[in-house]
Amino acid sequence: MLRLISVAVLLVTWWIASLLVGGAKLPPPPAVLAAIVTEAKSGALFLNLGATLARVTLSFALAMTLGTAIGYWMGRVRLADRLGDPWLILLLNLPALVVIVLAYIWAGLTEVAAIAAIAINKLPTAVVTLREGTRALDPALDEMATVFAFPRGKAFRHVVLPQLAPYVAAAARSGLALIWKIVLVAELLGRSNGVGFEIGVAFQLFDIPLLLAYSLSFAAVVLVIETALVQPFEVRVSRWRSRAA
Amino acid sequence: MQLEAVITGKAYRNAAGEQHDVLDKVELSLRSGEVGVLFGPSGCGKSTLLRILSGLDRDYQGHVSRPSQARIGMVFQEPRLLPWRSVEDNIRLAAPGVDEAKLSALFDVLELSAHRSHFPSELSLGLARRVALARALAVEPDFLILDEPLASLDDALAARLRQQIATLIEGRTMLTLLVTHNLDDAVRLGDRLFLLSARPARLLRTHSIDRPRSARSEADIRAIRTDLARLDLPNR
Structure with missing residues (x-):
């Protein structure tokens, strides 16, 4: 209920602001809604949202898998940590734009370049988070697994993974937020579809209703995914914590 | 199945780089079916010794022989x-x-x-x-290890758990090693007591109790305790 009121207040504010500055700069909500409907009817909206979502999914999966593996390895093996740390600091502080531009220059304006560039931007934060998680693993439980001769796979699944789960969730959360931001830039600079590309087109044509139509649709998708997938996952992995006596 | 250990020393280096001796000379042997008790003052290195005997700690001087296939059950x-x-x-x-x-x-x-x-x-x-x-x-x-299983429980609870441990040990032929700093627990549960000095722990003497656990009366337990008290262990 409170959420609905909050959304309504936002809409009213938007409407009043558009009356004050004029519809040319800030179109009122019905104009944007009309643009959304037009794009949806032609199918372009879903095509572009789908293309962006596919890129997000692939680069997110890639960055999380690699990031978890590398982070775990660096947390466990001292040598790997010392060798990998300078690379990590470099990657962490490299601006997203540099990575994207270089990827397009080196690999051409291709899908692979786009997805790799987005993944590389997210990778170092996942590595750092998982490395911290690995360092925080409880040695007492490792010893228990050793004494009771847990096979490696079993120890990883039942002893290590549950301890890493909150860190994986944190990395997924912050990583997804990062990817939502970067994917549009990558599309703007080098793809011919996707939300980022359409926003670029709308910017060049000064078509503000179209620009807002794509921005808001994209924001809605992000919101749905965050509440329907990410938050339930976080609750699930930490459910044993809440059942304290 | 038998456990033989000859440990001549164990030291570790702390974060500041200082060397600390935890164990001195400890020799012990235990046969299957026997309950060995490592008895000594708090902080003397009993748990360290246990980690060596269980195979968790391999960084020590000396030698431990225990069948490589032995299944270990441990209560930390x-x-x-x-x-x-x-x-x-x-x-x-x-x-x-x-x-x-x-x-x-x-x-x-x-x-x-x-x-x-x-x-x-x-x-x-x-x-x-x-x-x-x-x-x-x-x-x-094949090898049951109990590290202070009765510590920080109130007396009634400890007595009941001690009884349960005794029942369970009776039910299976295995090597049992118990660590405690409580003489009463040691005397009630053990067959062979390994009496350890303060840190760095060295073996002061081995004391065997011949009467089976279930046949030990309160009077027997008192007698053994008096015997051991006469050794004046803390001051040696």
């Missing part, structure tokens, strides 16, 4: 249960071969039947200890 000082698995899952993970009959019997003896599906965070320390004990016995160990 803190229960070390997996907080994200239920009581039953904790036991089944460590002992995948345990059958329902054996598990029920263990839960019966340890009065855990009502707590099967609870998570460790829902258990008191006394209950968690008993779960750890059930886990150690569920693996059908």
Whole structure:
């Protein structure tokens, strides 16, 4: 209920602001809604949202898998940590734009370049988070697994993974937020579809209703995914914590 | 099955780079079916010795021989249960071969039947200890290791758990090694007492109790305790 009121207040504010500055700069909500409907009817909206979502999914999966593996390895093996740390600091502080531009220059304006560039931007934060998680693993439980001769796979699944789960969730959360931001830039600079590309087109044509139509649709998708997938996952992995006596 | 250990020293370096001696010279041997007790003052290095004997710590001078195939069941000082698995899952993970009959019997003896599906965070320390004990016995160990299993429990609870441990030890032929700083527990549960000095621990003497555990009367226990007290161990 409170959420609905909050959304309504936002809409009213938007409407009043558009009356004050004029519809040319800030179109009122019905104009944007009309643009959304037009794009949806032609199918372009879903095509572009789908293309962006596919890129997000692939680069997110890639960055999380690699990031978890590398982070775990660096947390466990001292040598790997010392060798990998300078690379990590470099990657962490490299601006997203540099990575994207270089990827397009080196690999051409291709899908692979786009997805790799987005993944590389997210990778170092996942590595750092998982490395911290690995360092925080409880040695007492490792010893228990050793004494009771847990096979490696079993120890990883039942002893290590549950301890890493909150860190994986944190990395997924912050990583997804990062990817939502970067994917549009990558599309703007080098793809011919996707939300980022359409926003670029709308910017060049000064078509503000179209620009807002794509921005808001994209924001809605992000919101749905965050509440329907990410938050339930976080609750699930930490459910044993809440059942304290 | 037999455990033979000749340890000539163990030291570790702390973060500041200073060397600390934890163990001096300790020689001990134990046969299957016997309960050995490592008895010594708090902080003398008993737990370190236990980690060496269980194979967790390989960085020491000396030699430990124990059959390489020996299944080990260990009760650590803190229960070390997996907080994200239920009581039953904790036991089944460590002992995948345990059958329902054996598990029920263990839960019966340890009065855990009502707590099967609870998570460790829902258990008191006394209950968690008993779960750890059930886990150690569920693996059908050849070598059972108990590190201060009765510490920080109140007297009544400790006495009951001691009784349960005695019952469970009687039920299976295995090497049992118990660490305690409580003389009463040592005398009631042990067959061979390894009396250790203050840190760095060295073996002061080995004391065998010939009378079987179940036949020891209160008078016997008092007599053994008086005997041992006469040795004036803390001052040697």
